[in-house]
Amino acid sequence: MTTKKRRSPGEGSVFEFTTSKGASRFGIKFTRTLDDGTKKQVLRHRDKDNRPWTTKRTAQAALRDAMAEVNRPGYVEPSKLSFGEYLDTWAAGLRLAPSTTSSCEKNIRLHIKPNLGALPLAALTGAKLSAFYRKLETDGRRDHRAGEGLSARSVRYVHTIVHKALEQALTDELISANPADRANPPTAKQARAPEMRPWTPAHLRTFLTWSADNSPLHAA
Known part of the structure; x- marks a missing residue:
């Protein structure tokens, strides 16, 4: 008679469940030991x-990765601090030129905190950041042209701020990975400033001919 081997408590397991729409999905469950020696059960869907994990194989791979992560030396428990609260602390410690700091704080106030500020640091993902960037490109302006989208260059600058703030959060051991590394902001090529195309002598002559008869500022 063959006896089925039982998993040890810390080995973890994969379980299958059905969503409200009837779809089959998989989750993972395991136990990790906290710094004080107590046990904590971790459950992820x-x-x-x-x-979601749609196959048992992908869930098993995720279980192996998760257990390796939480058991490695220096593992950081996801912080409950909100992204907005962290941004305030991070921005206050910047050592940049006043104009750069002012621009950074303006983007945090107008764009980042209204959209992401209430989220815990641990809840930020590459997918959420990518969706945030798309939203800014669609209707991100907050000036007299509110309702229009920000330029690719402006959105990439916002991404730079988000990435640098989260990189510091990683250094501060508040998160275990930088989700901005997995986001999709506008590319450097898309954010490149439009190429300047100065007038040719022919263009200038055409303009001066027109202004001589049509503009009171022609002499200037």
Whole structure:
């Protein structure tokens, strides 16, 4: 008679469940030991980018990765600090030129905190950041042209701020990975400033001919 081997408590397991729409999905469950020696059960239904596991194999791979992560030396428990609260602390410690700091704080106030500020640091994912960037490109302006989208260059600058702030959060051991590394902001090529095309002598002559008869500022 063959006896089925039972998993040890710390080995973890994969389980199958059915969503409200009848779809089959998989989750992972394991136990980790905290710094004070107590045990904590971890239960997850989705990956770090909020994507469900649709096969047992992908869930098993995720279980192995998760257990290796939480058991490695220096593992950081996801922080409950909100992204907005962290941004305030991070921005206050910047050592940049006043104009750069002012621009950074303006983007945090107008764009980042209204959209992402209430989220815990641990809840930020590459997918959420990518969706945020798309939203800015669609209706991100907050000036007299509110409702229009920001330029690719402006959105990439916002991404630079988000990435640098989260990189510092990683250094401060508040998160275990930088979700901005997995986001999709506008590319450097898309964000490149339009090429300057100065007038040719022919263009200038055409303009001066027109202004001589049509503009009171022609002499200037």
